[in-house]
Amino acid sequence: MEKKEPLLQVTNLKKHFPIKNSFGFTKNHVKAVDGISFELYEGETFCLVGESGCGKSTAGRTILRLTEPTEGEVIYEGKNIVDYNPKEMLNIRKKMQMMFQDPFSSLNPRKRIGTILEEPLDIHGIGKPKERTDIVMDLLNRLGFQADQYYRYPYEFSGGQRQRIGLARALIMNPDLIICDEPVSALDVSIQSQILNLLREIQDEFNLTYLFISHDLSVVRHIGDRIGVMYLGKIVETGPTDQIFQDPKHPYTKALLSAIPSPNPHRKRERIELNGEIPSPIDPPTGCAFHTRCPFAMDICKKETPKNLEVESEQFVACHLYTEEGAKEKEMTNA
Amino acid sequence: MSEHLLEVNQLKTHFKTETGQVTAVDGISFHIDEGETLGVVGESGCGKSVTSESILRLLNERKGNTTYEGEINYRGKDLLNVSMKEMRKIRGNEISMIFQDAMSSLNPVYTVGNQIMETIILHQNLSKKEAEQKAIDMLALTGIPSPEKRIHEYPHELSGGMKQRVMIAQALSCRPNLLIADEPTTALDVTIQSQILDLMEDLKKEYDMGIMFITHDLGVVAEICTRVIVMYLGQIVEEATVKDLFDQPLHPYTKGLIKSIPQLDGERKKDLFVIKGKVPTLNDVPKGCRFASRCSFSTDKCVEEEPPTFEHTPEHKVKCWHYKEILEKEGADFGKERTTTASH
CATH class of the missing domain: 3.40.50.300 (P-loop containing nucleotide triphosphate hydrolases)
Incomplete structure (x- = not known):
């Protein structure tokens, strides 16, 4: 990808949730997002x-300011939206929409599908009621629904259909960016493939940029242009999808990729076994957060947080195996 | 016993x-x-x-x-x-x-x-x-x-x-x-x-x-x-060893399932296979083959008569009328398709 202005730039974004004791004093913080930075370019799919x-x-929600960030900047079209007041934010939300994971709890069960989809138009004061109905009908039609389904309630739809309604709701304002939070993880495989295909078609048709959040690496590989691998509130590796899958640099990425069960009984993969579990984000390990489980951990990993370095073109890694300090230590231990 | x-x-x-x-x-x-x-x-x-x-x-x-x-x-x-x-x-x-x-x-x-x-x-x-x-x-x-x-x-x-x-x-x-x-x-x-x-x-x-x-x-x-049974709407549609199931699935439903998952070594950004239609409800079970309405190979026979379970090999059983014809037509390709994508 040639260098161009990013559509959205996230810089050092942090979200710390306070933990209060019984007197209401903050005694600690859950560091859910702890300083992440990445860019989104127009028309691409970036996967977290x-x-x-x-x-x-939390990262996805914080970017949309559904939860307020503790620190950091979210720059959209050259302006930091973290400073926006609610009124300005309302305008920005037209351009940035969200699609949620759970198709069962993200639609109001007491409203008809048509009403659910018209609500955003109403809030933003677009069109007269009749015109809104037309816009919604058109969109439903485009996403493969029949006209009479406009009057149905959410319970009358299957999981896959509801997820399509969730997509319709995100699309209705004609946004530039959609944040998809695990949009297919609650669906069966045959339905999952329908939604993934639809997301790709719609992306071309509406010229959309996706921030795609998922834990399923085979889905990410299928749909993503670039990916960012997160561990304990930090991004440990970013890069083009093919590059990361072929040549992961960070030990965590390597372990994560090796743990995916492959639907091919002939391929016996070499698994990199990770011991233990993710430490608590309340009290993350010092230095590199991954050092407690890392098979290559050195002394420096416990002390210093590794810098994010471009190891290969466009592939950034935060790991001491690639930093100067780490190299020095390796030399010392070898000698 | x-x-x-x-x-x-x-x-x-x-x-x-x-x-x-x-x-x-x-x-x-x-x-x-x-x-x-x-x-x-x-x-x-x-x-x-x-x-x-x-x-x-x-x-x-x-x-x-x-x-x-x-x-x-x-x-x-x-x-x-x-x-x-x-x-x-x-x-x-x-x-x-x-x-x-x-x-x-x-x-x-x-x-x-x-x-x-x-x-x-x-x-x-x-x-x-x-x-x-x-x-x-x-x-x-x-x-x-x-x-x-x-x-x-x-x-x-x-x-x-x-x-x-x-x-x-x-x-x-x-x-x-x-x-x-x-x-x-x-x-x-x-x-x-x-x-x-x-x-x-x-x-x-x-x-x-x-x-x-x-x-x-x-x-x-x-x-x-080691072995797998594939179920669809309350019935077993295919039974096979793991190797057979992935190398040569016989039932169109099994094939659909395998094709619809994004492959880790497959082509990216390609349209995934979609099994058309949706699972019928148990209140309204089709008369013939239960998969007939979603199957691209279905014939009148499939809609009318429920298929028995055929033994392709003693270890590989399938509940489909047309598995042999389908196998002749595209079965060989299925294995090939997967091995070529695997070599990428």
Whole structure:
């Protein structure tokens, strides 16, 4: 990809949730997102992957300011939207929409599909009621629904259909960017493939940029242009999808990729076994957060947080195996 | 007398519902041997969990809410005919089960040690002290660090992977002959999942037990199963060894399932295969082949007549009228397609 202005730039974004004791004093923080930075370019799909609790969903929600960031900048079209007041934010939300994971709890069960989809138009004061109905009908039609389904309630739809309604709701404002938070993980495989195909078709048709949040690496590989691997609130590796899958640099990425079960009984993969579990984000390990489980951990990993370095073109890694300090230590131990 | 550990014969499970009787499992037959892992694959609502719950008779049988037909032979006993008292002796002792959701399957008000000990004391003649030692041993076996401390903890103090290990420890504490695992890794992360799968594989070898592994994840199936049955709408549509199933699937539904998952070595950004239509409801089961309305090969015969189960080879069975023709037409290509994409 040639160098161009990013559509969205996230710089050192942090979200710390306070933990209060019984007197209401803050005694600690859950560092759900702890300083992540990445760019989104127009028309691409950037995937955030990681295991549960790594902060990928919080990152998505914080970018849209559904939860307020603790620190950092989110620059959209050259302006930092973190400083926006609610009114300005309302305008920006037209351009940035969200699609949620759970198709069962993300639609109001007491509203008809048509009403659910018209609500954003109403809030942003677009068109007269009649015109809104037409816009919604057109979109439903485009996503493969029949006209009479406009009047149905969410419970009358299957999981896959509801997820399509969730997509319709995100599309209705004609946004530039959609943040998809695990959009297919609650679906069966045959339905999952329908939604993935639809997401790709729609991307071309509406010229969309996706921030795709998922824990499923085979889905990410299928749909993503670039991916960012998250571990304990930090991005440990970013790069073009093919490059990362063929030549992962960070030990965590390597382990993560090797753990995917492949539906091919002939391929016996070499698994990199990770011991232990993800440490608590309340009190993350010092230095590199991964050092407690890393098979290559050195002394420096416990002390210093590794810098994010471009190891290969467009592939950034935060790991001491690639930093100067780390190289020095390796030399010392070898000697 | 069969020599199989478990043999299910023409099992049917009927539920009483407001709209009349529904048959969730409709005439399935399969067997499990000692030391093998049988994978049961299918999408939600295909009856895979009901099958396992029928084997352990966990469904509500009062007032005729659930009725069974057929046979479930376990070591010369038909589990459908034994008394509830006898069933309780088998459950957790000879046949045990791991549930999908470890978060809600453990009792939040008892310590995990207490829950493992309960099983042990119920089935084995051990004192409380011995049972506690056994519980510690079991936890150690599943790889939980400092088990003597952990047994005094409550489920909420443990992570998802740890809870699943506790469930496994509990299920294996009486050295069962058959372990039924109902989506044991679905709620877990991939790195934790691979730890748990390894653990189950090791314990299977150590205990020489049979495992019935229910999952919807074909990747996991390829990883740990020896044989697989594919279920669709309460019936088994295909039965094969893992190798046959992925190299030469015969049923159009199985093919569709395999083609619709994004391959790790496949082409990116390509349209994924979609099985058209949706699963019919159990209230309105099609007359002929249940997959006919979604199958691209279906003919009038498929719609009218239910296909029998054909034996392609003694180990590979398929419930499809046209599997031979389809195999001739595109079967060879299926294998080729996958090997060429694999070489990328």
